[in-house]
Amino acid sequence: xxxMLTASCYxxxxxxxxxxxxxxxxxxxxxxxxxDPSAIFYNPAGIAFLPGRHMQMDALAVVGLFRxxxxxxxxxxxxxxxxxxxxIRPHFIPVASMxxxxxxxxxMTFGFGVFVPFGLAANFTNxxxxxxxxxxxxxxxxxxxxALQEYWFQPTLAYKITPNMSFGVGPAVVHTHLFIEQSILxxxxxxxxxxxxxxxxxLPNLPVDEAAAILARLLPEGRSRVAGTANEFGLSAGWLxxxxxxxxxxxxxxxxxxxxxxGGKASFALxxxxxxxxxxxxxxxxxxxxxxxxxxxxxxxxxxxxxIANSRFRNTTIEADIRxxxxxxxxxxxxxxxxxxxxxxxxxxxxxxxxxxxxxxxINLAFGAEKPIGRTMSLRLGFMWDKSPVPxxxxxxxxxxxxxxxxxxxxxxKRGNRDFSLFYEAMRFENRVTNVAAxxxxxxxxxxxxxxxxxxxxxxxxxxxxxxxxxx
Amino acid sequence: MRSxxxxxxxxAALSGSxxxxxxxxxxxxxxxxxxxxxxxxxxxFGLSSPLQNFSFPAQAAAQMHTGMSQPLFEPxxxxxxIGTPTQEVRLHTYPQGSVRQFYSVPDSQVTSPPVFLxxxxxxxxxxxxxxxxxxxxxxxxxxxxxxxxxxxxGFPQLFLDRVPLWTQFExxxxxxxxxxxxxxGYYEALDAAVNLDPARLPDPSxxxxxxxxxxxxxxxxxxxxxxxxxxNPLDTAYFSSPATAASIVGANPSxxxxxxxxxxxxxxxxxxxxxxxxxxxxxxxxxxxxxxxxTASTAQDLTARINALNAQIVNVARAQRAVVWDLAGFLHxxxxxxxxxxSLTLTADYLGGFYTLDAVYPGPTGNALIANNLLSFLNxxxxxxxxxxxxxxxxxxxxxVLYQKPAGAPGHIIRRK
Numbered sequence: 001x002x003x004m005l006t007a008s009c010y011x012x013x014x015x016x017x018x019x020x021x022x023x024x025x026x027x028x029x030x031x032x033x034x035x036d037p038s039a040i041f042y043n044p045a046g047i048a049f050l051p052g053r054h055m056q057m058d059a060l061a062v063v064g065l066f067r068x069x070x071x072x073x074x075x076x077x078x079x080x081x082x083x084x085x086x087x088i089r090p091h092f093i094p095v096a097s098m099x100x101x102x103x104x105x106x107x108m109t110f111g112f113g114v115f116v117p118f119g120l121a122a123n124f125t126n127x128x129x130x131x132x133x134x135x136x137x138x139x140x141x142x143x144x145x146x147a148l149q150e151y152w153f154q155p156t157l158a159y160k161i162t163p164n165m166s167f168g169v170g171p172a173v174v175h176t177h178l179f180i181e182q183s184i185l186x187x188x189x190x191x192x193x194x195x196x197x198x199x200x201x202x203l204p205n206l207p208v209d210e211a212a213a214i215l216a217r218l219l220p221e222g223r224s225r226v227a228g229t230a231n232e233f234g235l236s237a238g239w240l241x242x243x244x245x246x247x248x249x250x251x252x253x254x255x256x257x258x259x260x261x262x263g264g265k266a267s268f269a270l271x272x273x274x275x276x277x278x279x280x281x282x283x284x285x286x287x288x289x290x291x292x293x294x295x296x297x298x299x300x301x302x303x304x305x306x307x308i309a310n311s312r313f314r315n316t317t318i319e320a321d322i323r324x325x326x327x328x329x330x331x332x333x334x335x336x337x338x339x340x341x342x343x344x345x346x347x348x349x350x351x352x353x354x355x356x357x358x359x360x361x362x363i364n365l366a367f368g369a370e371k372p373i374g375r376t377m378s379l380r381l382g383f384m385w386d387k388s389p390v391p392x393x394x395x396x397x398x399x400x401x402x403x404x405x406x407x408x409x410x411x412x413x414k415r416g417n418r419d420f421s422l423f424y425e426a427m428r429f430e431n432r433v434t435n436v437a438a439x440x441x442x443x444x445x446x447x448x449x450x451x452x453x454x455x456x457x458x459x460x461x462x463x464x465x466x467x468x469x470x471x472x
Numbered sequence: 473m474r475s476x477x478x479x480x481x482x483x484a485a486l487s488g489s490x491x492x493x494x495x496x497x498x499x500x501x502x503x504x505x506x507x508x509x510x511x512x513x514x515x516x517f518g519l520s521s522p523l524q525n526f527s528f529p530a531q532a533a534a535q536m537h538t539g540m541s542q543p544l545f546e547p548x549x550x551x552x553x554i555g556t557p558t559q560e561v562r563l564h565t566y567p568q569g570s571v572r573q574f575y576s577v578p579d580s581q582v583t584s585p586p587v588f589l590x591x592x593x594x595x596x597x598x599x600x601x602x603x604x605x606x607x608x609x610x611x612x613x614x615x616x617x618x619x620x621x622x623x624x625x626g627f628p629q630l631f632l633d634r635v636p637l638w639t640q641f642e643x644x645x646x647x648x649x650x651x652x653x654x655x656x657g658y659y660e661a662l663d664a665a666v667n668l669d670p671a672r673l674p675d676p677s678x679x680x681x682x683x684x685x686x687x688x689x690x691x692x693x694x695x696x697x698x699x700x701x702x703x704n705p706l707d708t709a710y711f712s713s714p715a716t717a718a719s720i721v722g723a724n725p726s727x728x729x730x731x732x733x734x735x736x737x738x739x740x741x742x743x744x745x746x747x748x749x750x751x752x753x754x755x756x757x758x759x760x761x762x763x764x765x766x767t768a769s770t771a772q773d774l775t776a777r778i779n780a781l782n783a784q785i786v787n788v789a790r791a792q793r794a795v796v797w798d799l800a801g802f803l804h805x806x807x808x809x810x811x812x813x814x815s816l817t818l819t820a821d822y823l824g825g826f827y828t829l830d831a832v833y834p835g836p837t838g839n840a841l842i843a844n845n846l847l848s849f850l851n852x853x854x855x856x857x858x859x860x861x862x863x864x865x866x867x868x869x870x871x872x873v874l875y876q877k878p879a880g881a882p883g884h885i886i887r888r889k
Contacts, residue, residue: 074499075498075499076497076499076650076694076695078694132692132693132694133694134694135694187501200577200578201577201584201587202586202588203539203541203586203587203588204575204576204577204584205541205542205544205573206539206540206541206586207539210537210539211539211541213501213502213538214501214539214541214588215588217501217650218647218648274646275636275648278634278635278636279587279632279635
C-alpha cells in the first residue's frame with residue numbers, strides 16, 4: 001500500500017487538495033460534510049460520526065499541459081514554436097492516499113491516514129548537457145527539475161462532544177523529500193564572476209568586463225542537484241457541528257505549518273570540456289564543485305478552513321468552503337554547503353545559497369453539491385477558485401503558476417459494503433505574463449499558459465459497525 | 473487549498489512536430505573575426521600595432537563595447553607583403569623587446585600576452601589555410617606564413633603543454649562566439665591580381681564548398697555569421713588607370729599611354745609608378761618590368777572570377793542563414809567616388825589618403841570608414857543602434873590622410889621632350 005503512495009505532482013505553489021475522491025467531486029468543498037474516512041485530511045472531527053470500521057483508498061491521476069513562451073531570450077535562441085513544455089514522465093502521475101477509521105467507543109473514533117498535502121514535480125529538462133546552449137531550455141538557470149513530497153502519517157482521534165458536535169485532532173509524523181536541479185555557470189551571472197576573476201590572467205589586453213563576458217562563455221555549463229529529506233511533526237485538528245432542524249453543518253479545520261530541516265546531498269555535473277579547461281590546472285573546475293553534504297530548511301504553510309453545508313433542499317447537500325494558507329512562510333529556502341569557499345578559495349560553492357521565493361498568503365474558495373440518485377448512487381458537482389501565492393518574481397520552471405478555476409464532477413456507486421467513487425476536474429489557469437527586471441538574466445519572463453486534467457478513483461469499505469471498546 | 477496537477481509530455485511531443493522559432497538578432501558579446509591581412513590591420517607593408525590598433529574590427533568592437541583581443545606586434549611587425557619579394561624571417565633584435573606585445577598583469581610583476589584572441593586574422597591566409605593550417609613548432613620558421621600563423625594562432629600555445637594548436641577555423645569554434653565575421657578570399661584575389669594571372673584564383677565550386685564548411689562550423693555554435701564579399705583588387709590603389717597614374721607621377725596621360733603602349737583601359741601596378749617616374753625624370757623610356765601592367769582583358773577576367781567567388785559566398789550565406797556584408801561594394805564606391813572623413817575627401821588612388829603606401833590595405837581612417845560601413849550594415853540588418861566612429865577624430869591622428877599626389881595640372885612636372 002505504501003508503495004502506491006508516490007506523490008509526485010505539481011500544484012499551484014505545491015498544495016494538493018484532491019486527496020479524497022468524493023470531496024474532489026464536490027470541488028473539494030468537504031470541511032462541513034466530512035463523512036467518509038478522507039475526513040482525516042479534510043476535517044478530522046468528521047470521523048467521529050463514522051460508525052464501526054472503515055477503510056478507503058484514493059488514487060488520483062493528473063495530466064498537465066504547461067506552456068512557457070519567453071518574452072526575451074538570448075539572440076538566436078531556439079524556442080519551440082508553441083513555447084516550452086514543462087513535462088514529467090510518465091505522462092500522468094499517480095497520487096495515492098489511504099485512510100482507515102475505527103470507532104473506539106460510542107463517542108470516540110480513531111483514524112489513521114497517509115496522504116500528501118504538499119507535492120511538486122517540475123521538469124523543464126528538454127535537453128542533454130552536450131546540446132548547444134541555444135537549443136536548451138532558456139530558463140534552465142532558474143531551474144530544470146524539482147520534486148517535493150511531504151507525506152503525512154497521521155493518527156487521529158475524534159470525540160463526539162454531543163450527538164451533533166465533535167472535534168478531532170491528529171498529530172502527524174511528516175516525512176519530506178525535496179529535490180531541486182538547476183543549471184549553473186550562467187554566462188550572465190555566476191559564469192561572469194569567474195570571468196572577472198580570470199580576466200587579467202587570460203585577457204590582460206581587454207577591459208575586465210569585456211574580458212569577463214568572453215571568458216564566461218568559455219566555461220562548460222553545469223548542473224547542480226540538491227536532494228534532501230526531513231522528518232518532522234505536524235498537527236491537524238477540526239471541529240464539526242450539525243444542526244438537525246435546519247440540516248446545516250459547520251466545520252472548521254486546521255493543519256499546522258511544518259518547518260522541514262533537510263539533510264542531504266548536493267552534487268554537481270559539468271558539461272563537455274571547453275577551450276578554457278585545457279588552460280586550467282587539472283580537474284580545476286571539477287574540484288571547484290565537489291559533491292557534498294548539504295542542509296537546508298523550508299516551511300510548508302499552515303491551512304485554516306471553514307465550511308458550511310446544507311442538505312435541506314431536495315435532499316441535496318450543498319457546501320461552501322473557504323481556506324486560507326499562510327504561504328508567506330515560504331519566503332526563502334536556505335541551502336548550506338559543507339564544503340565551500342569560506343575556507344578554500346579553489347571551491348566555487350558559497351557557504352550558503354538562498355533561494356528566494358517570497359510567496360504571498362493564498363486563499364481558496366470551493367463550492368460543491370452532492371445528490372443521491374436512488375439508494376445506491378450519488379452524483380456530484382463542484383467549482384473551485386484558487387488564488388496563486390506565487391509572486392511574479394518566482395514564476396518560473398519550479399512554479400509556473402497562476403490563479404485557477406476548476407470545475408469538477410463525480411459519482412459514487414454503492415455495492416454491498418463497498419462503494420466506488422470517481423471524479424474528474426478540469427483546471428483552467430489564468431494566462432499569466434511576467435516581466436520582472438531581476439529575472440532578465442535567467443529568462444523566466446514571458447507568458448505562462450497552463451491547463452490540467454485531474455481524475456480520481458476511490459474504493460471505500462464499510463467493514464461493519466463494531467465498536468472496539470463496548471457494545472454497539 | 474491549492475490543487476494539484478502535473479505537466480504532460482505529450483504537449484512537448486506536439487511542439488516537436490512544429491517548427492522551432494529562432495529569435496533573430498545580434499549578440500556582440502564574443503565577436504570573432506576570421507580574416508586575412510585586411511581584417512588583421514595590415515598596412516604599410518607589414519602587420520604591427522600602430523595600425524592593428526586601428527584595424528576595422530578593433531574600431532568597430534570599441535563602438536560595440538565588445539572585447540576585441542588582437543595579437544599586437546611590436547614595430548616593425550611581421551608579414552610578407554604581396555607584390556614584393558618574400559622576406560626572410562628574422563628573430564627580433566634590439567630595440568624590439570619582443571615580437572608580440574605583452575601586458576602587465578595588475579597586482580603582479582608579470583607581463584603576459586593574451587591567452588585567447590578574438591581577431592584571428594592572419595596576413596596571407598587563404599580560405600584553405602583557414603581550414604587546415606595550424607601552428608607548428610618551432611615558432612620561427614623559414615616560411616613567413618607559417619611563422620605568422622605561429623605568432624598569431626600559436627602564441628602562447630606553442631610554449632604551453634597539452635594545449636591544442638588550432639587552425640583559424642578550429643580556434644573560432646573554440647571561442648564559442650556569438651558573432652563571427654568572415655573576411656577571407658581577399659588574399660587569393662590579391663595574389664591573382666598582382667601576378668596578373670586570374671587562373672590563380674580558386675575554382676568557385678571548391679571555394680564554395682570550403683566556405684560552406686566554414687560557415688556551417690560556426691552555425692553549429694549558433695553564432696551569427698556575417699560574411700564579407702571579396703573586394704576587387706582593381707578597386708584598391710594598387711592598380712591605377714593611365715590617367716590616375718599620370719596624375720600620380722605628374723605626367724600627361726597621353727605620355728603614359730604612348731610611351732609605354734598602355735591602353736586607356738589597362739591598369740598600372742603600384743610598383744610601376746616609381747619606375748615610370750624615374751624613367752621620365754631620366755628621359756629614358758624603357759619597357760616596364762614584368763607585372764607592371766594589367767591588361768583590360770585580364771582585368772575583365774579577374775573581375776569575372778572574383779564575382780564568381782562572391783556569388784558562391786552569397787549562395788552559402790543564403791543556405792546557412794548567414795548575412796552578407798558587401799565590403800567589396802563599399803570599396804568599389806570609394807574607388808569610384810571617394811569618401812568623406814570629416815572635412816576631408818579620401819580617394820582610393822595611390823596617395824589618395826584611404827590606402828597606406830602598400831596600396832592594398834587601408835590606413836587608420838580607411839579602416840574607420842570600413843568599420844562605419846560595417847556598423848551601419850549591422851544597424852540596418854539587426855535593428856541595432858551602434859554608434860558610428862567620428863572619422864574626423866581618427867583622421868586627425870592619421871598620417872595616411874596627409875599623403876598627397878603632386879599638385880597642379882597633369883604634366884606640369886614632367887613634360888615630354
